[in-house]
Amino acid sequence: MTQRNDPTSGASPRYGRRPTMKDVAHRAGVGLKTVSRVVNGEPGVLPDTEQRVREAITALGFRRNDSARTLRKGRTATVGLVLEDLADPFYGPLSRAVEEAARGHGALLLAGSSDEDPVREQELTLALCARRVDGLVIVPASDDHRYLEPEIAAGVATVFVDRPAGLLDADTVLTDNLAGAKEATAHLIAHGHRRIGFVGDQPQIHTTTERLRGYREAMAAADLPVRAEWTALGTTDPGRVEHALRAMLAGPDPVTALFTGNNRVTATAARLLAGHPRPTALVGFDDLELGELLDPPLTVVAQDAALLGRTAAELLFNRLAGGAAAPRRVVLPAGLIPRGSGELPPHS
Amino acid sequence: MTQRNDPTSGASPRYGRRPTMKDVAHRAGVGLKTVSRVVNGEPGVLPDTEQRVREAITALGFRRNDSARTLRKGRTATVGLVLEDLADPFYGPLSRAVEEAARGHGALLLAGSSDEDPVREQELTLALCARRVDGLVIVPASDDHRYLEPEIAAGVATVFVDRPAGLLDADTVLTDNLAGAKEATAHLIAHGHRRIGFVGDQPQIHTTTERLRGYREAMAAADLPVRAEWTALGTTDPGRVEHALRAMLAGPDPVTALFTGNNRVTATAARLLAGHPRPTALVGFDDLELGELLDPPLTVVAQDAALLGRTAAELLFNRLAGGAAAPRRVVLPAGLIPRGSGELPPHS
DNA sequence: CCTCTTGCAGACAACGTTGTCTAGCCGTGA
DNA sequence: TCACGGCTAGACAACGTTGTCTGCAAGAGG
Numbered sequence: 048m049t050q051r052n053d054p055t056s057g058a059s060p061r062y063g064r065r066p067t068m069k070d071v072a073h074r075a076g077v078g079l080k081t082v083s084r085v086v087n088g089e090p091g092v093l094p095d096t097e098q099r100v101r102e103a104i105t106a107l108g109f110r111r112n113d114s115a116r117t118l119r120k121g122r123t124a125t126v127g128l129v130l131e132d133l134a135d136p137f138y139g140p141l142s143r144a145v146e147e148a149a150r151g152h153g154a155l156l157l158a159g160s161s162d163e164d165p166v167r168e169q170e171l172t173l174a175l176c177a178r179r180v181d182g183l184v185i186v187p188a189s190d191d192h193r194y195l196e197p198e199i200a201a202g203v204a205t206v207f208v209d210r211p212a213g214l215l216d217a218d219t220v221l222t223d224n225l226a227g228a229k230e231a232t233a234h235l236i237a238h239g240h241r242r243i244g245f246v247g248d249q250p251q252i253h254t255t256t257e258r259l260r261g262y263r264e265a266m267a268a269a270d271l272p273v274r275a276e277w278t279a280l281g282t283t284d285p286g287r288v289e290h291a292l293r294a295m296l297a298g299p300d301p302v303t304a305l306f307t308g309n310n311r312v313t314a315t316a317a318r319l320l321a322g323h324p325r326p327t328a329l330v331g332f333d334d335l336e337l338g339e340l341l342d343p344p345l346t347v348v349a350q351d352a353a354l355l356g357r358t359a360a361e362l363l364f365n366r367l368a369g370g371a372a373a374p375r376r377v378v379l380p381a382g383l384i385p386r387g388s389g390e391l392p393p394h395s
Numbered sequence: 396m397t398q399r400n401d402p403t404s405g406a407s408p409r410y411g412r413r414p415t416m417k418d419v420a421h422r423a424g425v426g427l428k429t430v431s432r433v434v435n436g437e438p439g440v441l442p443d444t445e446q447r448v449r450e451a452i453t454a455l456g457f458r459r460n461d462s463a464r465t466l467r468k469g470r471t472a473t474v475g476l477v478l479e480d481l482a483d484p485f486y487g488p489l490s491r492a493v494e495e496a497a498r499g500h501g502a503l504l505l506a507g508s509s510d511e512d513p514v515r516e517q518e519l520t521l522a523l524c525a526r527r528v529d530g531l532v533i534v535p536a537s538d539d540h541r542y543l544e545p546e547i548a549a550g551v552a553t554v555f556v557d558r559p560a561g562l563l564d565a566d567t568v569l570t571d572n573l574a575g576a577k578e579a580t581a582h583l584i585a586h587g588h589r590r591i592g593f594v595g596d597q598p599q600i601h602t603t604t605e606r607l608r609g610y611r612e613a614m615a616a617a618d619l620p621v622r623a624e625w626t627a628l629g630t631t632d633p634g635r636v637e638h639a640l641r642a643m644l645a646g647p648d649p650v651t652a653l654f655t656g657n658n659r660v661t662a663t664a665a666r667l668l669a670g671h672p673r674p675t676a677l678v679g680f681d682d683l684e685l686g687e688l689l690d691p692p693l694t695v696v697a698q699d700a701a702l703l704g705r706t707a708a709e710l711l712f713n714r715l716a717g718g719a720a721a722p723r724r725v726v727l728p729a730g731l732i733p734r735g736s737g738e739l740p741p742h743s
Numbered sequence: 744c745c746t747c748t749t750g751c752a753g754a755c756a757a758c759g760t761t762g763t764c765t766a767g768c769c770g771t772g773a
Numbered sequence: 774t775c776a777c778g779g780c781t782a783g784a785c786a787a788c789g790t791t792g793t794c795t796g797c798a799a800g801a802g803g
Contacts, residue, residue, distance in 0.1 A: 065549045067759055078783040083761060091781060108545030113525040114471065115759035117462045118788050125505075134491035134701070136484040136684070143482035146508060155522060157473075158506050160494060174503060177461040197456030201413045314684060321688050336484070336662060337685050340669050353482070415789055426753040431791060439751055463789035466758050 066107040075103035086111055117179070126363065127175030128158040129168060130186040137310050137333055137352055138186070141208065144356030145184050152364055154181065163249065165189030176203060182363040184208055184356070190251065192217070204366040208359040210253040211376075218362040219376045220355055224254050224332075227348040227381030228261025229268075231306050231330040234346070234383055236269045240304035240328060240393045243277065244295040246288060246316065247308030250280040258308045258332055277302055283311035292319050296327065303393035304328035310335055317341060328391040332381075339386055346389035350381040414455040423451035434459050465527070474711065475523030476506040477516060478534040485658050485681055485700055486534070489556065492704030493532050500712055502529065511597065513537030524551060530711040532556055532704070538599065540565070552714040556707040558601040559724075566710040567724045568703055572602050572680075575696040575729030576609025577616075579654050579678040582694070582731055584617045588652035588676060588741045591625065592643040594636060594664065595656030598628040606656045606680055625650055631659035640667050644675065651741035652676035658683055665689060676739040680729075687734055694737035698729040 068082040075082070077096060084092050085100040092100075103109070117123045126149045130138045146156045157175055161168035168188040172195065175183060182204035183195075190213035199205050199217065206218040235243050245262045247255045259278065266273050276298075279291035292315070295302045305320075305327060307313040313331030320327050321341075331338075331347045338345035358377055366372070383389075416430040423430070425448060432440050433448040440448075451457070465471045474497045478486045494504045505523055509516035516536040520543065523531060530552035531543075538561035547553050547565065554566040583591050593610045595603045607626065614621050624646075627639035640663070643650045653668075653675060655661040661679030668675050669689075679686075679695045686693035706725055714720070731737075 065759095069759080072783095079759095080761080080784080081782060084782090087761085093781065096781080108548070110521065110525050110545070112466075112527060112759055113522075114462055114465045114527050115788090116761075118460075118466055118759080118790085119761045121788075123462065132491065133494055134487040136487060139482040139484055139487055142506075143480065143508060146481055146506070150507070155505055155507060155526070157503055158490075158494070159498075159503060160491060173458065174461075177458050178503070179460060179462050198458070201456070317685060317688055335685060337665060337683060337689065340665055340689050341685065342688075342690050413789095417789080420753095427789095428753060428755095428791080429751090432752085435791085441751065444751080460789055463758090464791075466760085466789080467791045469758075 065112070066109045067112070068109070070107055071100065071103045071109050074107060075099045122181055123179045124152075124154040125157055125178065125180045126154050126360075127172070127178075127180035127183045128156055128185075129161055129172050129175070129183065130158070131163050131188065132160045133158060134160075135311070136336070140353035141186075141356035141359075144353045145360045148357060148360030148364065152367075161186075161188040163188045163252070165191075169194055173198075182206070182367055184359050184363060185212075186210060187212060187253075189213060204363045206359045206363045206366075208355055216374050218359075218366060218374050220359045220362065221376070221378050222254075222350040222355065222381045223378050224257035224381065225261045225264075227332060227350070227383070228258040228306070229265040230261075230381075230383045231332065231348045231389070232262045232265035233269070234385065234389045235304040235306065235328055235330055236265065236271065238304075238328065238390050238392065241271055242274075242300065242302045242393075243271075243304045243306060244292075244302035245278045245306050245308065246291050246295070246312050247278070247280045248283055248312065255280060255308055258306075262306055280308075283309065283315075285311075285315045288312050288315040289319055292316055296323065296325070301325070302327070304389075304391075305330075307331045309333050313345070313347070317345060325394050326391050328389055328393070330383075330389040334384065341388065343388045343391065344386035346386045347384050348381050349384050351379065354379060413460070414457045415460070416457070418455055419448065419451045419457050422455060423447045470529055471527045472500075472502040473505055473526065473528045474502050474708075475520070475526075475528035475531045476504055476533075477509055477519050477523070477531065478506070479511050479536065480508045481506060482508075483659070484684070488701035489534075489704035489707075492701045493708045496705060496708030496712065500715075509534075509536040511536045511600070513539075517542055521546075530554070530715055532707050532711060533560075534558060535560060535601075537561060552711045554707045554711045554714075556703055564722050566707075566714060566722050568707045568710065569724070569726050570602075570698040570703065570729045571726050572605035572729065573609045573612070575680060575698070575731075576606040576654070577613040578609075578729075578731045579680065579696045579737070580610045580613035581617070582733065582737045583652040583654065583676055583678060584613065584619065586652075586676065586738050586740065589619055590622075590648065590650045590741075591619075591652045591654060592640075592650035593626045593654050593656065594639050594643070594660050595626070595628045596631055596660065603628060603656055606654075610654055628656075631657065631663075633659075633663045636660050636663040637667055640664055644671065644673070649673070650675070652737075652739075653678075655679045657681055661693070661695070665693060673742050674739050676737055676741070678731075678737040682732065689736065691736045691739060692734035694734045695732050696729050697732050699727065702727060 068079055072079045072082045082100055085097050128145055149156050159171045165188050176198045184206050186209045187207055192212045192215040208220045211219050245259060247259055263273055281287050305316055307316045310333035316329055320329060334347045334349040416427055419430045420427045430448055433445050476493055497504050507519045509519060513536050524546045532554050534557045535555055540560045540563040556568045559567050595607055611621055629635050653664055655664045658681035664677055668677060682695045682697040
């Protein structure tokens with residue numbers, strides 16, 4: 048005896064099979080379409096009839112199957128979100144902002160982490176497309192997004208956040224990483240530092256290279272050389288970062304200040320410097336909770352992750368509503384928040 | 396001229412209408428079912444037929460519509476996640492753990508925030524049910540989940556995390572908040588404190604009351620009275636928390652130590668105490684990033700949010716696979732991490 | 744030569760909903 | 774009395790996929 052076709056159970060709700068509009072219609076003694084009308088609040092149903100239908104609905108525990116609805120209507124009221132890591136606190140406010148915007152438009156959020164892996168990004172994104180999300184918000188991990196062309200052509204509103212799309216012209220929301228990194232580096236220079244290290248995330252990440260460029264330009268603008276051993280890029284694995292930091296802080300000519308390229312690196316650097324004998328100035332990209340309570344208080348270049356998400360969602364829903372304008376690119380500012388850790392004087 | 400039925404465009408891909416298996420079949424000169432077989436890697440297709448189908452697929456930019464598939468198969472390969480706030484760093488690792496488990500089973504994650512609002516929780520959860528998620532992971536905000544009975548009866552695997560379900564017997568994963576809170580309070584008592592304040596989240600939240608209970612029991616076990624003005628429950632809004640804290644720290648008989656009931660409250664307390672003239676001991680429930688770098692280093696009762704999520708997902712997929720065993724309840728430990736802020740001696 | 748088996752492929756219904764179209768009923772006005 | 778319009782309600786097809794069943798051709802065995 049299968050669960051789904053138990054002939055003994057009649058019209059009452061059977062375990063494992065959900066009641067459908069047909070069941071409700073049968074029980075209420077009305078037509079299928081009338082149930083649909085009641086469920087969707089459409090006019091043209093007498094109060095009486097509606098009452099009977101509602102009773103049948105609650106009696107059976109009916110709930111509309113939105114998969115079927117979706118199939119029929121062509122819109123899923125779902126937004127896909129692809130980012131690096133759901134667990135990274137930086138993306139929390141971003142996700143939440145996208146979620147809020149989605150909710151405002153009656154949509155839900157399908158989210159996933161790429162783990163900075165291009166293959167995983169593509170698999171995930173295409174899985175979202177297969178589910179026919181109405182729109183996509185992507186923090187890209189790959190540098191070639193041509194695989195999305197058919198999807199975009201088919202009407203999937205797509206917005207890239209935090210990093211630009213690769214080989215594709217699409218709506219994009221970025222932070223001004225270059226300016227932020229320049230400001231951070233200039234801040235350290237202004238406080239007398241000449242040997243400044245930069246420890247960043249992996250080099251294929253756009254934000255990493257922009258921040259590195261900002262660092263380099265600020266150094267160049269102050270006529271300061273940048274030695275090869277002063278820059279280290281790689282994963283944000285604490286072990287890797289610690290190793291890189293120790294290398295810069297050791298030797299006869301150690302750096303006297305550090306500019307760290309994202310929140311993970313900054314956290315590791317703060318931990319290491321706290322136990323380091325020589326006071327070393329530090330400016331981080333991205334703010335950290337409680338950063339202002341460290342000793343010295345942490346100076347950072349802060350971006351507004353929630354605003355990033357909100358703006359992306361705005362572009363997305365604009366596109367869904369408006370049609371096919373030219374892709375837009377929005378650049379949001381990042382601002383230095385001087386708190387002290389960037390103002391330590393260079394040690395000899 | 397409508398977009399969807401443009402008669403001039405024939406079988407080539409039209410903007411806004413996605414190619415279907417039918418289109419692919421037509422173009423490849425095969426039957427519909429053959430395309431289905433190729434797409435799903437089913438056997439029984441000759442290599443060159445398959446080749447023709449694959450060519451048609453790439454030429455048209457076909458991607459299977461999983462909504463339709465879902466409708467036909469009855470499983471959506473989707474897990475719903477309802478929590479308090481996607482932006483709260485506490486839930487980041489939890490979400491990620493659920494996502495990972497889902498991915499391991501080929502499922503995606505539909506996530507949303509309840510904002511601690513029972514109505515919103517219910518709306519969100521039922522919206523997920525309408526989309527026919529295979530399972531639900533819920534951090535409940537309400538105390539009555541009977542509205543989920545029909546869903547669970549219909550086969551939606553449901554797991555409650557961090558807090559128990561209300562008026563419903565279901566799989567649950569909890570932290571041992573009582574023991575954790577006792578340990579925290581006892582730690583403060585052991586370091587000489589007699590007037591200890593508890594500042595917690597809203598009183599309708601299970602974790603809040605359990606932690607409050609732990610605090611009370613530890614105080615009672617040490618024969619210490621608990622004055623009404625030493626406990627304050629409410630939203631985690633920093634203004635509210637600061638107000639409550641100031642009240643406890645003022646007056647002729649201020650508390651000499653604080654036990655804060657969750658990460659948000661602890662962060663606010665740490666900020667306030669940093670600027671407070673009188674050193675005051677602090678133990679927080681939930682760890683905070685960089686807490687070990689504060690001055691004094693932050694002592695906390697830590698729970699493993701990722702483990703919470705992983706365990707919940709495990710229960711969920713067990714239930715999906717296994718069938719209808721009795722609901723299970725798993726309680727995970729919370730452990731004190733003494734770092735210093737709980738060892739400050741009481742000031743007179 | 745006929746039958747049987749095997750492998751490939753298509754026709755068709757079904758999943759649960761919504762849009763369109765039509766039928767019946769009532770009351771109104773010529 | 775008849776035609777007509779407005780209102781309620783149902784029949785039916787369609788959304789895009791998959792499961793079942795059947796058909797055809799080629800090869801094996803008698």
